[in-house]
Amino acid sequence: MNSKKEGGSASNPLSIEDRYSQWKSHIPVLYDWLANHNLVWPSQSCRWGSLLEEQNYKNRHRLYISEQTDGTVPNTLVIAAVEVVKPRVASAEHIAQFNEEARSPFVKKHKTILHPGEVNRIRELPTDTNIVATHTDSPNVMIWSVESQPNRTAVLGAPASTPDLVLTGHKDNAEFALAMCSTEPFVLSGGRDKYVVLWSIQDHIATLAAAVDPDDKQSTNVGGSSEKAAKSPSVGPRGIYRGHKDTVEDVQFCPTSAREFCSVGDDSCLILWDERVGYTPAVKVEKAHDGDLHCVDWNTHDINFILTGSADNTVRMFDRRKLNSRGVGSPVYKFEGHDAPVLCVQWCPNKSSVFGSGAEDGIINIWDHDKVGKISGSADPTVPATSPGLFFRHAGHRDKVVDFHWNVSDPWAIVSVSDDCASTGGGGTLQIWRMLDLIYRPEDEVLAELDKYKSYILGSDSDT
Numbered sequence: 001m002n003s004k005k006e007g008g009s010a011s012n013p014l015s016i017e018d019r020y021s022q023w024k025s026h027i028p029v030l031y032d033w034l035a036n037h038n039l040v041w042p043s044q045s046c047r048w049g050s051l052l053e054e055q056n057y058k059n060r061h062r063l064y065i066s067e068q069t070d071g072t073v074p075n076t077l078v079i080a081a082v083e084v085v086k087p088r089v090a091s092a093e094h095i096a097q098f099n100e101e102a103r104s105p106f107v108k109k110h111k112t113i114l115h116p117g118e119v120n121r122i123r124e125l126p127t128d129t130n131i132v133a134t135h136t137d138s139p140n141v142m143i144w145s146v147e148s149q150p151n152r153t154a155v156l157g158a159p160a161s162t163p164d165l166v167l168t169g170h171k172d173n174a175e176f177a178l179a180m181c182s183t184e185p186f187v188l189s190g191g192r193d194k195y196v197v198l199w200s201i202q203d204h205i206a207t208l209a210a211a212v213d214p215d216d217k218q219s220t221n222v223g224g225s226s227e228k229a230a231k232s233p234s235v236g237p238r239g240i241y242r243g244h245k246d247t248v249e250d251v252q253f254c255p256t257s258a259r260e261f262c263s264v265g266d267d268s269c270l271i272l273w274d275e276r277v278g279y280t281p282a283v284k285v286e287k288a289h290d291g292d293l294h295c296v297d298w299n300t301h302d303i304n305f306i307l308t309g310s311a312d313n314t315v316r317m318f319d320r321r322k323l324n325s326r327g328v329g330s331p332v333y334k335f336e337g338h339d340a341p342v343l344c345v346q347w348c349p350n351k352s353s354v355f356g357s358g359a360e361d362g363i364i365n366i367w368d369h370d371k372v373g374k375i376s377g378s379a380d381p382t383v384p385a386t387s388p389g390l391f392f393r394h395a396g397h398r399d400k401v402v403d404f405h406w407n408v409s410d411p412w413a414i415v416s417v418s419d420d421c422a423s424t425g426g427g428g429t430l431q432i433w434r435m436l437d438l439i440y441r442p443e444d445e446v447l448a449e450l451d452k453y454k455s456y457i458l459g460s461d462s463d464t
Contacts, residue, residue: 016362023395026382027096034433035082036100037104037107038101038430039065039429043065043068043402043403043427044068044118045065045066045403046065046415047123047403058084059086059410062079062081063079065078065430066119066120075115077132077134079112079146082106082107084434088437100429107430111151115161117136118136120134120136123178123179127181127182127183128185131144131146131201131205133180133187135189138173140168141167141174142165143187144163162231164208166234167201174190177191177196179253182253184258188261190247190248194245195241195242243273244263245269246265246292248263248265249266249292250293251264253298254303255299255303261275263296265292269287272284272323283325283327285323285328288308289310289316290310292341293309294343295309295343296308297347304320305317305318305319309341311341311342313336314334315338317332333389335367335369337367337384341359342358342359343358344404345357350411354367356406358404363394364393364414366390367391368391391439392440394435398429399429400419401418402419410434414432417431
């Protein structure tokens, strides 16, 4: 089902606008649901929150979005309520009709927090979904109790909101590497100081819901803003881990252990850490990629597999059983399907072999490593046959994809955001989408279902 003319060729690639137009024409046959939301300001992070309400034909979810302004108004952390139509409810005509310049009626802003500095990363605490952590252009990590934080209006001169807690320990800016543990209230961060820093907020969980007194004298200045610094209670690190030789770009906990985690950085290294054996690397892969590493994710279904994404345009999958303390370890497989640096990777929460990758080429690729080596093509006509394992390409963004996130409670629903300043001069584009289930379900199951509707598909007067 692959077609070279659909996607251009290596020597004559489609322009971004041509690719986008082609993508729009395929929407009715590729998507079960799609919502497009134009953002006034660029965004660096988008994250699903908890399921708020389940209805007959749609679900309401919490969504976190960052807004990076030009300084005329404060930077913000936005908590929104998003309606996602359930599978096989929306008509093809409905999902194909949207205006790129409009704001989606399915995305409603619920609360705005005026953030001290830009919001580079947002992570929700799995053990308490009302608590989120944010990174900014400062050494500190900020903790917010989103229910107790007041709703603010972003106007020029407005003072920044006060974090409920500030995590200290970095010696230089900690901009992007941020993770929350799924088993304990632990927070992990990496930064320009080449450190990986671990905190426990266990002792503060009970008090985070209480309002913070801005005049509290036992407090720490919050960096990252030109405004008058707010003050918040602070927590020092549980441990500082040294092993990288350049900026740490991403970190991730082992899904089953708060004591094991990994990190990647601009030194091209993938490092596995174990709190139980000290502050030096347990395993260090010296040249995991042929360029800076931007992102890492640990498989929640099979903890042996770790994904990394790099400036070398590839995604690589490592099996930790095949790594050793001497720094030896080759990837299980190298996935090639992007034309620019890979900025984000994430395993699918619903199927252990599936993952997504987003890159500066404006594409989110969906892969299945179980399909590597198998000949069967993709139901998505835009997928090239030269990228084994690739079975879906989301080409709805016209500039670099800076973040995306699978929805745990709404299988196969994805939120993604692009920074559109370079291409359109605008802010950003937020999209919520779910591919048609005929694309990812087992082939024999799909064929059996289609066979039931064969006469309808081919026409009632067909002899076949």
